[in-house]
Amino acid sequence: MQTATTLEVLRSAVDLLRGKGKRLALVPTMGALHEGHLTLVREARKHADAVAVSIFVNPKQFGPNEDLDAYPRRMAADAALLEGEGVELLWAPDVGAMYPAGFATNVSVGGVSDGLCGAARPGHFDGVATVVCKLFNQVRPDVALFGEKDWQQLAVIRRMARDLDLVLPHVAAIIGVPTVREADGLALSSRNQYLSPEARAQAAALPKAMRQGIEALLSGSAVAPTLAAIEAHLLQAGFESIDYVTLADAESLMPIEATEPRPARLLVAARIGGTRLIDNMAVEPAE
Ligand code: PAF
Numbered sequence: 001m002q003t004a005t006t007l008e009v010l011r012s013a014v015d016l017l018r019g020k021g022k023r024l025a026l027v028p029t030m031g032a033l034h035e036g037h038l039t040l041v042r043e044a045r046k047h048a049d050a051v052a053v054s055i056f057v058n059p060k061q062f063g064p065n066e067d068l069d070a071y072p073r074r075m076a077a078d079a080a081l082l083e084g085e086g087v088e089l090l091w092a093p094d095v096g097a098m099y100p101a102g103f104a105t106n107v108s109v110g111g112v113s114d115g116l117c118g119a120a121r122p123g124h125f126d127g128v129a130t131v132v133c134k135l136f137n138q139v140r141p142d143v144a145l146f147g148e149k150d151w152q153q154l155a156v157i158r159r160m161a162r163d164l165d166l167v168l169p170h171v172a173a174i175i176g177v178p179t180v181r182e183a184d185g186l187a188l189s190s191r192n193q194y195l196s197p198e199a200r201a202q203a204a205a206l207p208k209a210m211r212q213g214i215e216a217l218l219s220g221s222a223v224a225p226t227l228a229a230i231e232a233h234l235l236q237a238g239f240e241s242i243d244y245v246t247l248a249d250a251e252s253l254m255p256i257e258a259t260e261p262r263p264a265r266l267l268v269a270a271r272i273g274g275t276r277l278i279d280n281m282a283v284e285p286a287e
Pocket of ligand 1: 132
């Protein structure tokens with residue numbers, strides 16, 4: 001695996017891979033890699049001949065009171081994991097390489113960025129869109145893979161790729177990969193390591209409450225009381241606060257008030273032990 005920390009080295013590594021006529025996949029990450037990321041890498045291999053992974057803790061997507069400083073950084077261990085997966089290229093710029101002095105551009109995606117995490121974390125999706133737009137231009141991948149755990153992020157990136165003519169053929173080249181879960185259903189996340197053992201045990205209530213809510217919706221329960229019951233379940237299980245429990249159109253993310261025969265998604269963000277967890281599930285019967 002070649003590691004690039006400057007744009008010049010990255011460009012020649014990408015040219016070399018492309019010179020051999022290889023299709024290139026990009027898996028953008030912020031490091032602290034877990035099985036969810038490795039699943040993205042393995043999936044990437046199915047769509048391309050060579051896999052590039054980026055590791056960059058992007059300051060632009062953290063709010064002033066968020067966990068930028070505390071965010072886990074484990075470059076050596078991450079690189080070893082990627083070596084083990086046979087990744088060809090690691091792009092690991094520092095902040096100065098990604099945002100050189102004088103950097104002044106902001107990519108802002110309207111509509112899908114506005115509600116849910118966009119409302120709870122002002123500026124977050126501008127930071128995500130800006131860095132992902134740069135990553136696409138830097139690596140010029142044929143496909144890029146993102147976890148469905150960040151469902152809204154995926155929608156924002158797809159909208160941006162379509163609107164800015166990035167990564168042809170746009171949306172089809174942006175591949176969403178289903179969330180990887182622990183045995184008790186908790187979605188894997190680099191932030192799970194902030195949880196104390198007690199909070200970690202309580203956090204399993206999140207997927208459980210969501211699954212129960214989905215079963216209730218599928219059996220004909222009304223939307224508003226079902227969402228209220230999920231909130232009550234979470235607060236009772238030890239969650240301190242809830243940013244949102246929303247039923248939304250899976251693509252536009254517009255809230256929906258009645259289940260209809262269209263793809264719907266249940267999305268939740270809630271805090272436990274000081275850590276903000278997000279999750280989302282399709283409103284369909286469990287497999
Ligand atoms: O999902 C993440 O890890 C980040 O938001 C991403 C897409 C790598 C952009 O920094």
